[in-house]
Amino acid sequence: MATETGESFSSYENSLDNTNDLEGYDNEFIPPDHCYECPICMMCLREPYQTDCGHRFCRNCIKRWLRTNAPGRKCPACNDLLTSEQIYPDNFAKREIYSLEAKCRYSKSGCEVQDSLKSLLNHERHCEFRPRKCPNCGQIVVCKDMDEHLSKLCPKLTVECQLCRHHVQLSNLDNHRNLCAIGNNSCPDCGESLDSKNSADKLHTCPKEMSKCRFNNFGCKYKGLQTEMRSHMEQYQREHLAMLADSVEQLMAKYPKPSPDVAAMGAQLQNFFSASTSAECEPQGHAMAAAVDFEEDLKKPKLKRAASLATQPEKSFVESESMRYGSGEYAVEQSHDVVLQLRNQVASQQQHIIELQSKVNYLESTVQDARSDLQNVKLDFKRRLCHGSFVWRLKNYKKLREEARLGAPNCVLHSPGFYTSFNGYQFCIRLNLNGVENAQGTHLSLFIHLMQSENDDILAWPFTGKVTLTICDQHQVASKRTSISETLVAKPGLAAFQRPTTFRNHKGFGYMEFAPISYLESEDRFFIKDDVLLIKAEVRSTSVS
Amino acid sequence: MANIAAQRIQREFREVIKSEEVAKCHIKLELKNDEYTELKGEIAGPPDTPYDGGVFQLDIIIPETYPFNPPKVKFITKIWHPNISSVTGAICLDILKDQWAAAMTLRTVLLSLQALLSAAEPDDPQDAVVARQYKEQQSVFRQTAKHWTYIYAKGPHREAELEAKVSQLRGMGFEEHKARVALSTCDWNIQRATDHLIS
Numbered sequence: 001m002a003t004e005t006g007e008s009f010s011s012y013e014n015s016l017d018n019t020n021d022l023e024g025y026d027n028e029f030i031p032p033d034h035c036y037e038c039p040i041c042m043m044c045l046r047e048p049y050q051t052d053c054g055h056r057f058c059r060n061c062i063k064r065w066l067r068t069n070a071p072g073r074k075c076p077a078c079n080d081l082l083t084s085e086q087i088y089p090d091n092f093a094k095r096e097i098y099s100l101e102a103k104c105r106y107s108k109s110g111c112e113v114q115d116s117l118k119s120l121l122n123h124e125r126h127c128e129f130r131p132r133k134c135p136n137c138g139q140i141v142v143c144k145d146m147d148e149h150l151s152k153l154c155p156k157l158t159v160e161c162q163l164c165r166h167h168v169q170l171s172n173l174d175n176h177r178n179l180c181a182i183g184n185n186s187c188p189d190c191g192e193s194l195d196s197k198n199s200a201d202k203l204h205t206c207p208k209e210m211s212k213c214r215f216n217n218f219g220c221k222y223k224g225l226q227t228e229m230r231s232h233m234e235q236y237q238r239e240h241l242a243m244l245a246d247s248v249e250q251l252m253a254k255y256p257k258p259s260p261d262v263a264a265m266g267a268q269l270q271n272f273f274s275a276s277t278s279a280e281c282e283p284q285g286h287a288m289a290a291a292v293d294f295e296e297d298l299k300k301p302k303l304k305r306a307a308s309l310a311t312q313p314e315k316s317f318v319e320s321e322s323m324r325y326g327s328g329e330y331a332v333e334q335s336h337d338v339v340l341q342l343r344n345q346v347a348s349q350q351q352h353i354i355e356l357q358s359k360v361n362y363l364e365s366t367v368q369d370a371r372s373d374l375q376n377v378k379l380d381f382k383r384r385l386c387h388g389s390f391v392w393r394l395k396n397y398k399k400l401r402e403e404a405r406l407g408a409p410n411c412v413l414h415s416p417g418f419y420t421s422f423n424g425y426q427f428c429i430r431l432n433l434n435g436v437e438n439a440q441g442t443h444l445s446l447f448i449h450l451m452q453s454e455n456d457d458i459l460a461w462p463f464t465g466k467v468t469l470t471i472c473d474q475h476q477v478a479s480k481r482t483s484i485s486e487t488l489v490a491k492p493g494l495a496a497f498q499r500p501t502t503f504r505n506h507k508g509f510g511y512m513e514f515a516p517i518s519y520l521e522s523e524d525r526f527f528i529k530d531d532v533l534l535i536k537a538e539v540r541s542t543s544v545s
Numbered sequence: 546m547a548n549i550a551a552q553r554i555q556r557e558f559r560e561v562i563k564s565e566e567v568a569k570c571h572i573k574l575e576l577k578n579d580e581y582t583e584l585k586g587e588i589a590g591p592p593d594t595p596y597d598g599g600v601f602q603l604d605i606i607i608p609e610t611y612p613f614n615p616p617k618v619k620f621i622t623k624i625w626h627p628n629i630s631s632v633t634g635a636i637c638l639d640i641l642k643d644q645w646a647a648a649m650t651l652r653t654v655l656l657s658l659q660a661l662l663s664a665a666e667p668d669d670p671q672d673a674v675v676a677r678q679y680k681e682q683q684s685v686f687r688q689t690a691k692h693w694t695y696i697y698a699k700g701p702h703r704e705a706e707l708e709a710k711v712s713q714l715r716g717m718g719f720e721e722h723k724a725r726v727a728l729s730t731c732d733w734n735i736q737r738a739t740d741h742l743i744s
Contacts, residue, residue: 068613
């Protein structure tokens with residue numbers, strides 16, 4: 001037996017890794033062949049080699065022999081001296097062996113294929129009986145059974161416990177079933193197993209369940225098996241009666257007469273009763289059924305009170321309560337309608353709100369546009385109606401100055417164009433916050449440029465007149481203001497005052513060193529106030545148009 | 546690769562079981578574990594030798610590198626032989642050492658050991674004392690070997706004279722096997738054996 005198991009085990013292992021096929025073919029030959037058996041591995045020669053002395057071995061077997069047994073080695077069969085130069089591949093034997101008839105090496109696993117060894121070798125590579133190692137559990141499984149193994153049998157497979165719905169490894173399922181909270185749902189007293197339905201419905205009446213005596217509320221401490229309860233009841237009749245009597249006495253002491261509120265409640269109930277009978281209570285049947293339930297509920301918590309109440313008021317109380325319950329249901333139905341109405345109303349209002357919202361959005365954007373239009377018109381007015389006296393408020397001075405200092409591409413700033421009169425010449429101010437050419441880094445450079453305008457055709461060219469450029473001191477006290485101002489006269493020969501041929505005449509007229517930057521920025525001066533620099537240009541035209 | 550060793554032992558085992566030597570009870574092979582790494586061998590003492598009729602048990606350990614290296618074999622049964630240690634059972638046989646060939650099998654090993662019992666090689670001894678006796682006092686050697694075979698290997702030839710000497714020493718308080726070894730070593734001279742035991 002040991003031989004059998006050992007054999008199958010090792011042949012599995014061997015075939016698992018085909019690259020390790022070092023020794024001969026393990027197939028069963030038909031008829032059995034000993035002619036081509038390797039004397040080393042005792043299997044059929046794989047890649048046969050022959051020695052000088054005429055013995056055959058598997059290629060790997062003889063090479064390993066010669067390698068293992070260093071110098072002066074001998075033939076394993078005849079002990080003649082043998083070196084690695086004295087062995088040769090024996091292709092004749094190889095062909096002969098390939099033509100031998102044999103069974104598939106997996107015949108022990110059930111393969112019935114029988115063929116020439118050469119064809120078999122091809123078949124064995126794809127034989128469905130070849131063993132494979134399960135990638136999950138490492139078990140050796142015959143190839144064709146692998147799918148089933150992976151989907152059903154692998155112990156590492158995760159399955160759902162049918163009872164508690166937890167995921168458990170298949171190999172642990174039996175263990176889990178013993179521990180599974182629901183699987184183990186058996187009665188703790190009698191051990192009877194309960195299925196989940198039973199336990200949920202409490203249908204199981206356990207004969208071993210310890211129950212309390214029904215006079216427990218009146219002071220009986222007895223606890224016992226269902227089966228013994230009967231004899232207890234018989235035996236302790238007298239005691240139970242005494243307990244009952246005590247309880248009743250206590251209750252009577254507590255509630256000597258029906259208390260006023262109870263009486264009032266009774267009266268109220270009477271009213272209800274009459275009201276509800278006269279009212280057309282639609283869900284009458286429902287109400288009565290509900291009333292019965294209600295009565296049951298009512299009895300339990302109010303047991304003590306009920307004992308002290310007279311039978312009549314109690315009855316009417318219950319009845320009228322039930323009526324109230326009935327009308328309540330009606331009210332619920334009514335309010336349900338109201339809720340529906342309200343809901344519809346809310347929906348339509350929401351729709352309305354959405355419409356209004358979009359209207360508001362539209363108006364908002366229109367206002368925005370109008371506002372910016374207005375802004376433009378304002379500016380235009382300012383530009384056109386300034387009569388050549390334009391004040392340019394340069395905001396964010398610090399930032400612009402820093403950009404200019406670092407040589408940003410837009411370090412040249414232009415003011416909006418302004419007109420000497422409504423139909424006059426258009427000018428703009430050019431400002432270099434970091435100076436130009438020689439003044440770079442030290443002075444602020446300020447120029448005036450002529451710009452094209454729709455008036456150019458009716459104006460005299462070149463422009464003649466006076467231009468005053470001022471950087472305004474914004475000191476609070478007018479007398480302390482020391483604005484920097486320069487006036488220049490437009491000479492007709494200057495290119496700057498010819499009719500502009502581009503949007504802005506690229507030649508300007510002004511001062512590279514208009515004012516030292518350090519002076520403008522000095523803290524005891526007010527040229528820059530609230531980060532704003534004020535530049536004023538006054539252009540007086542003397543041209544005759 | 547241990548696998549080739551196990552596979553070969555399986556095949557050899559099957560071969561031995563079927564062999565005629567087994568059929569004739571000359572040799573026997575048993576597995577000691579399922580991994581084919583340990584076996585128990587048994588050889589019958591060859592006829593016309595002092596070992597005739599005895600059964601000698603052997604311990605066989607298969608190395609992982611088998612058959613590229615020889616199996617490790619030693620006698621479990623105590624034996625009086627120039628090439629086998631009377632103390633440990635270790636065997637001095639060339640095929641179990643440098644003359645091993647991969648084509649040899651456990652069957653050929655057992656048969657070689659049988660042959661060794663028939664033809665000792667006193668010039669290449671394992672047990673020098675035995676070898677000396679073998680060479681110098683052949684008749685004493687044969688008698689001793691027979692006696693050992695009778696005592697340890699269920700041999701048929703009882704050597705009453707030698708047994709008496711062992712009993713004599715036992716009577717003096719010496720342990721039986723020690724007494725036998727001493728007597729065998731001292732060519733059954735009681736006086737020398739006693740001295741040997743005492744020293």
